[in-house]
Amino acid sequence: MINPFLNEERRAFHESVAKFLEAEIWPHVDDWDEAGAYPHEINEKICQLGIFGFNIPEQYGGLGFDDAHMRKASAVEMGRSSAGGVMASVGSRSIMLKPLTELANDEIKNRVLPELLSGRKGGALGITEPGGGSDVARMQTTARRDGDEWVLNGQKTFITGGMQASYFVVGARTGGDGMGGISLFFVDADTPGFSRTPIERKMGWWASDTATLYFDECRVPAANIIGEENKGFFAIMDNFNFERFMMAAQMCGMSMRLFDECVAYAQSRETFGERLISHQVIRHKLADMSARIDAMDAYLNQVAEIMNTADRPVAEISKLKFHCSTNLEWIASAAMQIFGGAGYLRGNAVERIYREVKVQAIGGGSEEIMRDLAMKQMGL
Ligand SMILES: Cc1cc2nc3c(=O)[nH]c(=O)nc-3n(C[C@H](O)[C@H](O)[C@H](O)COP(=O)(O)OP(=O)(O)OC[C@H]3O[C@@H](n4cnc5c(N)ncnc54)[C@H](O)[C@@H]3O)c2cc1C
CATH class of the missing domain: 1.10.540.10 (Acyl-CoA dehydrogenase/oxidase, N-terminal domain)
Incomplete structure (x- = not known):
């Protein structure tokens, strides 16, 4: 388009x-x-x-x-x-x-x-904890001030890139309950009291490393606080906007790839004496896929333009993310159906993307949380 x-x-x-x-x-x-x-x-x-x-x-x-x-x-x-x-x-x-x-x-x-x-060193963001990811304001990892240091205790989990990262930005509670008691910290991977273990056997993103991080009396210099004390929640939310926008764009790209794979397959595969692409049901599936991709693409372009020229469009980014994940889910399912049994075998983009739909619908703010946030941001 x-x-x-x-x-x-x-x-x-x-x-x-x-x-x-x-x-x-x-x-x-x-x-x-x-x-x-x-x-x-x-x-x-x-x-x-x-x-x-x-x-x-x-x-x-x-x-x-x-x-x-x-x-x-x-x-x-x-x-x-x-x-x-x-x-x-x-x-x-x-x-x-x-x-x-x-x-x-x-x-x-x-x-x-x-x-x-x-790219010489890797970095990762640690927000999610074993106790929960959606409700960021209730995080349990703590940081207490001790002289010239902050002392971190707690765990972070599902941390992408966490096994190969040398540097981390981590959220921890420095104040009272809720969103007003959270700060962000910079942590070097070789800090005493920091350790990590891999999370293996994921549904998708097999080539990625994912970690659980442990902070056990992990002392970092006082100057490692990122931003103002107890203002970390707002920095986390601000940061999420870019992550969500990028995930939405990735989902559009994944959908485009699925469409291209399906067209190529439907042009070469024959059933009942005709190419798959000649069957009306398949043609309609492809037309629906294409229309959904155009809508994702146009929405992304519009939100990108607003991001360039105006204040951060939080409601639009939230809606964009679940718009893209629900469409990707539909498109991935339709693509698997067009591929038939061939799609069920490992080693092709359609099968791989199908396994990676859910992480897009959950990670970086789930569809439910995106809908809630959009409604709040619209004043409803
Ligand atoms: C592969 C992978 C990589 C990740 N990478 C990172 C990373 O690098 N850094 C990081 O910090 N986190 C990362 N995450 C964590 C991710 O951000 C969280 O999984 C996500 O925020 C959801 O948190 P949760 O899994 O704890 O689900 P929960 O918060 O326990 O929620 C469970 C389900 O309930 C729903 N739900 C929760 N509250 C409500 C409500 N009020 N109303 C309706 N439904 C609700 C959620 O939408 C979800 O479907 C990653 C996750 C995965 C799977």
């Missing part, structure tokens, strides 16, 4: 990301998924595309500008690659970069941002 906001710069950026992923990632997705890991140098190669550098000053290795349309283009291409696990692990740095860049002290920024943006 025509994107009214496309210009030469955005087109060139989009094409460079697509070209790289098609050459360097697409051919290996199945092997890396089956292996449960990808080569470490992929982190650096993907980071070199500049896709994590938006809104980060050049002195730290960032791009020095922001553009939600380019952010969208990169996430669409990540989705289209169907390499969900690789993108989740490499991309885990992206969901901790915003608080780090905007709120951490200069020493941390100078030391850590170039490492993260170059």
Whole structure:
């Protein structure tokens, strides 16, 4: 569909990301998924595309500008690659970069941002706890002040990229109950009192590493607090907007890939003496898929434009995320049906994406929480 906001710069950026992923990632997705890991140098190669550098000053290795349309283009291409696990692990740095860049002290920024943006070191965001993820305001991990240090105790779980990350941004309770008692902290992985264990056997994102993090009297310097004490909840919520927008764009890309796979399959497969694509039921499925993808794409373009030009559109981002996840779920199911038995076998994009629908519908704010937030933001 025509994107009214496309210009030469955005087109060139989009094409460079697509070209790289098609050459360097697409051919290996199945092997890396089956292996449960990808080569470490992929982190650096993907980071070199500049896709994590938006809104980060050049002195730290960032791009020095922001553009939600380019952010969208990169996430669409990540989705289209169907390499969900690789993108989740490499991309885990992206969901901790915003608080780090905007709120951490200069020493941390100078030391850590170039490492993260170059891909030499990994980063992860620790918000979710074994006791729950949706209700961020009730997190139980604590940080108590002791002289020149903060002492962290508690656990974080489901942390994407958490096994290979060297740096973490972690939420912890520094004050009373509720959202007004939470702060954010920067934690080096080699800090005494910090440990981690892998979470294995996930439904999807096989190539990604996921961890449970443990903080046992884990002492970090007082200067490792990110932003103001007890204001962490608001930084977390602000950060979520970008994560959710990027997930929505990834889902659009995943849907585009499913459509392309289905068209190619339906053109070559024959049943009852005709190509699959000649059967009206299949044609209608493809038409429905295409219409849903156009709607996701247009919604993304519109929200990207609002993000570029106005205050953060929280209600729209929330609606966009569940709009994309419910459509992706429908499209993935239709794609599996078009593939028939072939879709049920491992080693193809349709089967892989089908397994990765649910993490998109739950992670970064579930469909239920997105609907609640949208209604609240609309004043209802
Ligand atoms: C593969 C994977 C990677 C992840 N990566 C990270 C990461 O890097 N960092 C991180 O911090 N977290 C991460 N998460 C955690 C993710 O953000 C949480 O799973 C998510 O926020 C939901 O929290 P929960 O799983 O604890 O579900 P719960 O909060 O226990 O909710 C369970 C179900 O109840 C629903 N529900 C909850 N409250 C309500 C309500 N009021 N009304 C109606 N329904 C409700 C939810 O929508 C959900 O469907 C990841 C999760 C997965 C699966």
